[in-house]
Amino acid sequence: MDDAADPPLSVEAWLERGARGDERAGAALFHHFYPAVFRLSLGLLNDLPDAEEVAQDTFVYALRNLARFDPQRSAFRTWLFTIALSRCRNKRRRKWLEQLPLEALAGRPPGAPRAVEAALERRGLRRQLWEALQSLPEPLREAVVVRYLGEMRYREMADALGCNAKTAESRVRLGVERLRRYFETAGVDGEQFLAEVTA
Known part of the structure; x- marks a missing residue:
C-alpha cells in the first residue's frame, strides 16, 4: 500500500505531515475541521x-503555521477555534466601522439576514436566537456560541477563550440564563426555545 497516496485517518499524523508541507494532509485537516470552524464563525457573525x-x-493561517502548533498546549481543534474567535472579533470591529449609517440609508436594518442566510433558518428560530445572542455581552455570547455551536468541553473552551474552565462554565451558565429571560420577556417559552436550539 502506498503510504503517500492517502494520509492516515489520525489527526496527529495529518498534523505531522502537514507541518512538513504535505498538501494532502492539509486538505484532510481542512475537510475534517472546516464544518466546526464554519459553524462557530456563523454563530458569532450571523453573516x-x-x-x-x-x-x-x-485555515490559511493555521496551515501556514502548522509548525508552530504545540499539541502539548492544546488540541488542534482548540487552536483553530482560538484563531477563528480572534478573526471573528476583528471582522466585527471592522464591520462596525464600515457600517456606520450606510445600511440605514439603504433602507435595510443593520444585521438583516441575506436571502441565503434566511434559507438556513432552522425551524424559524435562527433570527430570534441571533437577536437574543446580540443582547448578551461579548464574553457571554462567545461562550454560549463556542459551547453549543462549537460543541466544546469547558476545558477546551477555556483555552480558546483565554480564561479558566470555571470562568468558561460560568459564562455559559450566565449567558443561557440571560437568554431564557430574554425569550420570556419576548413572550416565548425560554426553556422550550433553548431546548430546541441546543438540540
Whole structure:
C-alpha cells in the first residue's frame, strides 16, 4: 500500500505531515475541521459570506503555521477555534466601522439576514436566537456560541477563550440564563426555545 497516496485517518499524523508541507494532509485537516470552524464563525457573525471568509482565513493561517502548533498546549481543534474567535472579533470591529449609517440609508436594518442566510433558518428560530445572542455581552455570547455551536468541553473552551474552565462554565451558565429571560420577556417559552436550539 502506498503510504503517500492517502494520509492516515489520525489527526496527529495529518498534523505531522502537514507541518512538513504535505498538501494532502492539509486538505484532510481542512475537510475534517472546516464544518466546526464554519459553524462557530456563523454563530458569532450571523453573516454567511463573513463566516466563510473567517473560516477560510483561519485555515490559511493555521496551515501556514502548522509548525508552530504545540499539541502539548492544546488540541488542534482548540487552536483553530482560538484563531477563528480572534478573526471573528476583528471582522466585527471592522464591520462596525464600515457600517456606520450606510445600511440605514439603504433602507435595510443593520444585521438583516441575506436571502441565503434566511434559507438556513432552522425551524424559524435562527433570527430570534441571533437577536437574543446580540443582547448578551461579548464574553457571554462567545461562550454560549463556542459551547453549543462549537460543541466544546469547558476545558477546551477555556483555552480558546483565554480564561479558566470555571470562568468558561460560568459564562455559559450566565449567558443561557440571560437568554431564557430574554425569550420570556419576548413572550416565548425560554426553556422550550433553548431546548430546541441546543438540540
